[in-house]
Amino acid sequence: MYKIEKLQSGVCAAEGFYANGVPGGLKGENALDMAFIYSDELCDIAAKFTTNKMQAAPIRHFKEKGSFQTNFVLVNSKNANAMTGKAGIEDIKEILSALKRRFYEIKEPVMSSTGVIGVRLPKKKLIDGLQKFDLRTKKPHNAAKAIMTTDTFTKETAYKITLQNGSSFHIGAMAKGAGMINPAMATMLCFITTDADIPLDDMQKALDLLTPLTFNAISVDGDTSTNDTVMLLANKKSGAYDKEAFVEVLGKVMLELAKMMVKDGEGATKLVTYHVTGAANDEEAQKVAKALSDSLLVKTALYGEDPNWGRIASTVGASGAEAYEEKLTICFDDVCVYRAGKNLFDAATEAEAAKVMQKEEFTIHCDLGIAAGSFTAYGCDLGYEYVKINADYRT
Amino acid sequence: MYKIEKLQSGVCAAEGFYANGVPGGLKGENALDMAFIYSDELCDIAAKFTTNKMQAAPIRHFKEKGSFQTNFVLVNSKNANAMTGKAGIEDIKEILSALKRRFYEIKEPVMSSTGVIGVRLPKKKLIDGLQKFDLRTKKPHNAAKAIMTTDTFTKETAYKITLQNGSSFHIGAMAKGAGMINPAMATMLCFITTDADIPLDDMQKALDLLTPLTFNAISVDGDTSTNDTVMLLANKKSGAYDKEAFVEVLGKVMLELAKMMVKDGEGATKLVTYHVTGAANDEEAQKVAKALSDSLLVKTALYGEDPNWGRIASTVGASGAEAYEEKLTICFDDVCVYRAGKNLFDAATEAEAAKVMQKEEFTIHCDLGIAAGSFTAYGCDLGYEYVKINADYRT
Numbered sequence: 001m002y003k004i005e006k007l008q009s010g011v012c013a014a015e016g017f018y019a020n021g022v023p024g025g026l027k028g029e030n031a032l033d034m035a036f037i038y039s040d041e042l043c044d045i046a047a048k049f050t051t052n053k054m055q056a057a058p059i060r061h062f063k064e065k066g067s068f069q070t071n072f073v074l075v076n077s078k079n080a081n082a083m084t085g086k087a088g089i090e091d092i093k094e095i096l097s098a099l100k101r102r103f104y105e106i107k108e109p110v111m112s113s114t115g116v117i118g119v120r121l122p123k124k125k126l127i128d129g130l131q132k133f134d135l136r137t138k139k140p141h142n143a144a145k146a147i148m149t150t151d152t153f154t155k156e157t158a159y160k161i162t163l164q165n166g167s168s169f170h171i172g173a174m175a176k177g178a179g180m181i182n183p184a185m186a187t188m189l190c191f192i193t194t195d196a197d198i199p200l201d202d203m204q205k206a207l208d209l210l211t212p213l214t215f216n217a218i219s220v221d222g223d224t225s226t227n228d229t230v231m232l233l234a235n236k237k238s239g240a241y242d243k244e245a246f247v248e249v250l251g252k253v254m255l256e257l258a259k260m261m262v263k264d265g266e267g268a269t270k271l272v273t274y275h276v277t278g279a280a281n282d283e284e285a286q287k288v289a290k291a292l293s294d295s296l297l298v299k300t301a302l303y304g305e306d307p308n309w310g311r312i313a314s315t316v317g318a319s320g321a322e323a324y325e326e327k328l329t330i331c332f333d334d335v336c337v338y339r340a341g342k343n344l345f346d347a348a349t350e351a352e353a354a355k356v357m358q359k360e361e362f363t364i365h366c367d368l369g370i371a372a373g374s375f376t377a378y379g380c381d382l383g384y385e386y387v388k389i390n391a392d393y394r395t
Numbered sequence: 396m397y398k399i400e401k402l403q404s405g406v407c408a409a410e411g412f413y414a415n416g417v418p419g420g421l422k423g424e425n426a427l428d429m430a431f432i433y434s435d436e437l438c439d440i441a442a443k444f445t446t447n448k449m450q451a452a453p454i455r456h457f458k459e460k461g462s463f464q465t466n467f468v469l470v471n472s473k474n475a476n477a478m479t480g481k482a483g484i485e486d487i488k489e490i491l492s493a494l495k496r497r498f499y500e501i502k503e504p505v506m507s508s509t510g511v512i513g514v515r516l517p518k519k520k521l522i523d524g525l526q527k528f529d530l531r532t533k534k535p536h537n538a539a540k541a542i543m544t545t546d547t548f549t550k551e552t553a554y555k556i557t558l559q560n561g562s563s564f565h566i567g568a569m570a571k572g573a574g575m576i577n578p579a580m581a582t583m584l585c586f587i588t589t590d591a592d593i594p595l596d597d598m599q600k601a602l603d604l605l606t607p608l609t610f611n612a613i614s615v616d617g618d619t620s621t622n623d624t625v626m627l628l629a630n631k632k633s634g635a636y637d638k639e640a641f642v643e644v645l646g647k648v649m650l651e652l653a654k655m656m657v658k659d660g661e662g663a664t665k666l667v668t669y670h671v672t673g674a675a676n677d678e679e680a681q682k683v684a685k686a687l688s689d690s691l692l693v694k695t696a697l698y699g700e701d702p703n704w705g706r707i708a709s710t711v712g713a714s715g716a717e718a719y720e721e722k723l724t725i726c727f728d729d730v731c732v733y734r735a736g737k738n739l740f741d742a743a744t745e746a747e748a749a750k751v752m753q754k755e756e757f758t759i760h761c762d763l764g765i766a767a768g769s770f771t772a773y774g775c776d777l778g779y780e781y782v783k784i785n786a787d788y789r790t
Contacts, residue, residue, distance in 0.1 A: 310513040
């Protein structure tokens with residue numbers, strides 16, 4: 001048993017963590033575009049990176065370092081430092097050297113970038129910009145703002161966890177990513193800080209366990225960007241830890257941020273939960289849930305608020321998972337339009353289902369009627385605004 | 396050696412084939428929505444069907460029949476007869492019985508449907524409509540029109556093939572499908588007729604060989620509809636046949652129709668050829684070509700006429716195929732923007748590449764620089780019109 005308490009202090013919720021965002025001139029005058037997270041104790045670090053073969057320079061740089069501890073993460077938006085070859089890694093080294101010259105207390109800093117692909121970092125701007133950092137600042141909201149690209153709101157959350165013996169620790173996080181994950185904008189970043197006294201081994205295991213259920217369960221256009229990164233920093237300062245509590249709250253933190261990304265989907269107006277049950281196994285359920293959340297035809301039907309269950313049935317059938325027409329059930333929240341092969345879609349049901357679809361958040365539930373496999377994915381609709389943002393993005 | 400000659404007579408090009416389209420009242424008054432193809436000799440038949448698990452009733456009915464010969468195909472648009480269970484198959488049987496009562500010369504007829512999913516066929520309308528057929532009519536263009544759904548133009552082609560010994564045969568075809576294949580409209584149908592004296596075994600082999608390179612190489616939103624069907628009917632009446640010539644011309648026919656579907660893509664303004672070379676093998680090249688033609692972000696960049704090569708690189712990286720930043724080359728027609736890891740994208744190159752993208756047809760060439768695997772896929776852009784059509788389709 002433990003108690004959790006919501007906090008407003010984002011990545012600074014955990015003891016010993018500092019953060020801020022400053023304008024480096026990448027986005028244009030005075031817009032925040034450089035962020036840092038600093039810990040006054042060295043941190044163990046665990047991370048999950050994109051599976052894209054064109055991994056961006058910051059990820060390659062991180063991996064080159066092997067195993068290490070750090071007390072500093074530098075993040076910039078507007079430029080992904082992806083497809084920049086060896087020069088892109090050299091740029092990072094130069095920037096981080098300048099950083100260490102400026103602040104002697106910084107050890108083994110890492111860098112993370114998001115923005116346009118294929119353009120070298122504006123090194124001078126970044127080196128000038130980092131002079132403005134004050135490591136003892138706690139402005140997590142500014143940091144969360146500085147890492148945004150097409151995001152329309154900052155994405156932060158934090159909790160205090162009090163264990164039964166009275167000891168407590170914190171988990172705080174910030175993320176960026178606008179739902180319909182956009183590889184050109186390279187793309188989702190998430191930084192999680194904690195003062196829990198968590199063993200390094202548990203850190204990576206927790207990320208491995210929770211990423212598929214959270215950041216990998218949101219609609220990503222079937223694409224994975226060059227820069228996707230989830231980083232967990234633990235400075236252990238609280239001395240407190242409980243594995244079960246940590247995993248539960250970390251999962252909550254990651255799911256909250258993942259849902260915020262979907263809600264902030266480019267042009268999105270709806271957050272839809274795809275709840276798939278009755279599949280042959282969990283993997284099969286995942287196939288179906290992902291096919292639904294990725295389907296252009298389902299997404300446009302959501303935008304049109306049209307309870308077009310035929311598109312859902314067809315997408316289930318095309319997902320590759322075992323499925324049978326006569327066993328399938330499809331419901332919009334509590335309104336079932338097709339049950340175990342029986343079409344329930346009359347005028348009254350259609351009207352009820354259409355009403356569900358007018359909501360900003362609702363669930364599409366597909367039961368495959370085969371066995372007990374289940375998975376939940378999250379997606380949004382696709383409307384004109386998405387086309388507008390993505391047809392015009394670079395210019 | 397053989398000579399080929401383009402004809403305008405669609406599915407009636409081959410000797411002994413008749414076709415027409417009539418208004419059955421499914422689409423609304425006087426719109427053609429029922430088509431037939433009739434052969435005055437029994438035909439061998441080969442077919443490829445959707446891999447969707449929710450196969451529509453016409454496909455289930457066809458498969459139930461086992462191996463058979465036929466001289467008649469009935470096609471309706473506006474209703475897919477999909478997700479209609481056993482009743483959907485009974486409906487077909489009833490309609491085909493009425494057909495046989497009306498025309499004693501019809502043997503083992505088959506039916507094909509396209510349109511909305513999950514609604515029973517309007518049996519009475521169809522049975523009334525088929526009374527209007529005159530089996531001795533050759534109006535292939537009307538037939539091609541009657542099978543359209545959101546298609547904006549009919550899709551037909553035909554060739555006469557003259558062999559070196561002076562004998563000749565014909566291949567004619569019609570298809571429907573509006574590029575961004577839409578499972579709710581259930582979806583692509585293609586009927587090919589020939590008087591070639593082709594062995595049954597060669598028929599299926601030819602379809603198996605050519606479908607992946609044509610209909611399965613066009614952008615389909617990653618989806619496969621419940622009704623996708625390619626059917627080849629051979630009445631052997633010409634007595635002439637040459638395997639090489641047949642396969643070459645059939646491939647030409649299928650590719651022409653496939654490209655027409657892309658060109659008629661819902662809201663599409665561009666036909667883009669994705670030519671992938673230098674992959675580890677052909678399957679890997681196919682993965683990349685399909686990932687590119689399916690990518691929402693590439694499609695919207697095409698619509699925006701933005702030579703955003705970063706999205707292409709990222710999509711290559713996310714495709715799952717072996718790929719390396721330092722070996723990749725990306726060109727828009729002859730304009731290379733990134734070559735073997737070197738970024739060539741300056742203002743002049745960008746202007747040239749943007750000019751290529753303003754064309755109605757162009758090629759995006761990705762060389763992976765690994766080995767000799769290659770594949771070519773075809774896709775279109777995604778604009779506001781696509782959202783409009785698909786958000787509003789059913790209503």
